[in-house]
Amino acid sequence: MKTLEEIQALLARAVEQVELEREPQGLYAPVRYTLSLGGKRVRPALVLLACNLFADDVTPAVAPALGLEIFHNFTLLHDDIMDKADVRRGHPTVHRKWDEKTAILSGDAMQMVACRYMCQAPAHDLPRVLDAFTRMALEICEGQQYDMEFERRTEVTAEEYLEMIRLKTAVLLATALRIGAWIGGAGDGDADRLYDFGINLGLAFQLKDDLLDVYGDERTFGKKIGGDISCNKKTYLLIQARRLATGDDAAELARWLATDVPSHGKIEAVTALYDRLGVRRICEDKMEQYYRQAVASLDNVSVSDDKKQELRKLAGKLMLRNE
Numbered sequence: 001m002k003t004l005e006e007i008q009a010l011l012a013r014a015v016e017q018v019e020l021e022r023e024p025q026g027l028y029a030p031v032r033y034t035l036s037l038g039g040k041r042v043r044p045a046l047v048l049l050a051c052n053l054f055a056d057d058v059t060p061a062v063a064p065a066l067g068l069e070i071f072h073n074f075t076l077l078h079d080d081i082m083d084k085a086d087v088r089r090g091h092p093t094v095h096r097k098w099d100e101k102t103a104i105l106s107g108d109a110m111q112m113v114a115c116r117y118m119c120q121a122p123a124h125d126l127p128r129v130l131d132a133f134t135r136m137a138l139e140i141c142e143g144q145q146y147d148m149e150f151e152r153r154t155e156v157t158a159e160e161y162l163e164m165i166r167l168k169t170a171v172l173l174a175t176a177l178r179i180g181a182w183i184g185g186a187g188d189g190d191a192d193r194l195y196d197f198g199i200n201l202g203l204a205f206q207l208k209d210d211l212l213d214v215y216g217d218e219r220t221f222g223k224k225i226g227g228d229i230s231c232n233k234k235t236y237l238l239i240q241a242r243r244l245a246t247g248d249d250a251a252e253l254a255r256w257l258a259t260d261v262p263s264h265g266k267i268e269a270v271t272a273l274y275d276r277l278g279v280r281r282i283c284e285d286k287m288e289q290y291y292r293q294a295v296a297s298l299d300n301v302s303v304s305d306d307k308k309q310e311l312r313k314l315a316g317k318l319m320l321r322n323e
Contacts, residue, residue: 002058004310007048011041014062015069018113030094030106031113034073037089042205042318043176044069049311050180050194053303060122061183064129067117068176071133074110075140077103082148083231087224125182136175143168156234158243162203170202193301197311200294205318207287210235214271215280217322226267232257236286240279241270249273291319 002010015035020028044065051061079085080093081103087093095103121129146164150156177194186194213228214237228235245253253273256266274280294315298308 001056001307001310002048002052004045004049004313007045007052007058007310008041010048010058010062011044011065011069014066015041018066018070020113026102027106027109030077030098030102031110033097034077034094034106034110035070037091039073039089040318040321041069042314043072043172045314046173046176046198046311047180047183049314050177050186051184052180053194053301053307053311054181054184054186054190058184061180063117063120064179064183065176067114067120067133068172068179070110070117071114071137072172074107074114075144077107077110079144082144083227085227121179122183128182129179132175132179136171139167139171143171150234151232153234155242156239158236158239161234161236161239165206166199166203169206170199173202173205174198190301190303193297197294197297197301200290200297201315201318204287204290204294207236207283207290208319208321210237211280211283211287212322214274226264226271229267229270230263232260236283237274237279240282241274241277244277244279245273249276287319291315 018035020032020035022028047061047065047068048058051058076088077094080088081095081100085093086096091097093103094106098106115133118130118133119126143164143166146160147168150161150164174195175198177198178191181191181194210228213225213235216225218225227233228238232238241253253270256270256273259266295312298311298315301308
């Protein structure tokens with residue numbers, strides 16, 4: 001079995017070898033820039049770790065793992081445009097470093113590069129791998145559409161929000177695990193259990209991201225703290241605050257939500273409201289619930305516990321992260 005560190009080192013070398021030395025440079029330079037920023041490489045690591053549960057040799061899964069990593073980064077390019085984000089992983093976003101047209105087109109190119117790598121899956125797995133990949137890609141678009149629609153709505157329920165993040169975030173982690181398991185030779189039952197592990201881990205992961213956007217350290221988080229508050233993004237924290245706020249708290253929250261101009265004062269005031277209402281604890285409890293469900297699904301995968309330790313380690317790191 002490979003350790004998580006060995007998997008990450010393997011992926012770092014593989015990313016460096018992604019073939020992007022093509023013309024025109026104006027199209028591919030932003031792609032190289034995006035991939036050079038690193039990140040946690042969670043999704044490709046999940047592919048290889050899942051494969052390694054059932055096979056000693058993870059080489060056949062490397063190309064699909066790269067495909068998922070490139071696809072994930074493509075979605076970030078377009079997300080950053082939609083969110084008007086200035087910083088990603090502590091560096092200027094592509095549309096700020098270049099411009100929006102370049103970010104859109106380079107993102108489109110990344111999507112095609114991702115597909116080329118996915119098509120390098122072993123021939124006997126290729127039909128179901130591509131089916132899972134395209135289904136996941138559509139679900140991510142559905143999640144993004146819900147996210148955009150929520151911006152125009154006054155009320156969003158917690159259930160609606162959790163379904164949105166399942167589509168936008170969790171299905172990518174889950175599909176990474178399922179594809180890796182298939183390539184490693186897993187049966188459908190174990191592949192499904194790993195998919196469930198990924199869904200619950202992904203939900204916990206996004207709730208952690210919501211928390212870090214409010215309570216994280218900007219120096220380690222890689223982007224400005226309070227961005228969700230500034231733009232009235234309907235996170236789990238805000239949804240719970242609106243549910244719980246009464247009297248003066250409800251009036252104050254409504255006043256800040258009616259203020260479209262981002263300000264440090266708004267971030268501080270809404271964070272103080274969150275503290276008074278106890279929504280941080282509510283979010284942490286929900287995150288912990290999904291994490292426990294993820295661990296339970298992993299426990300039921302029919303390989304020895306020692307083989308699951310690296311997946312457990314990665315899941316724990318995601319829950320304890322501060323970036």
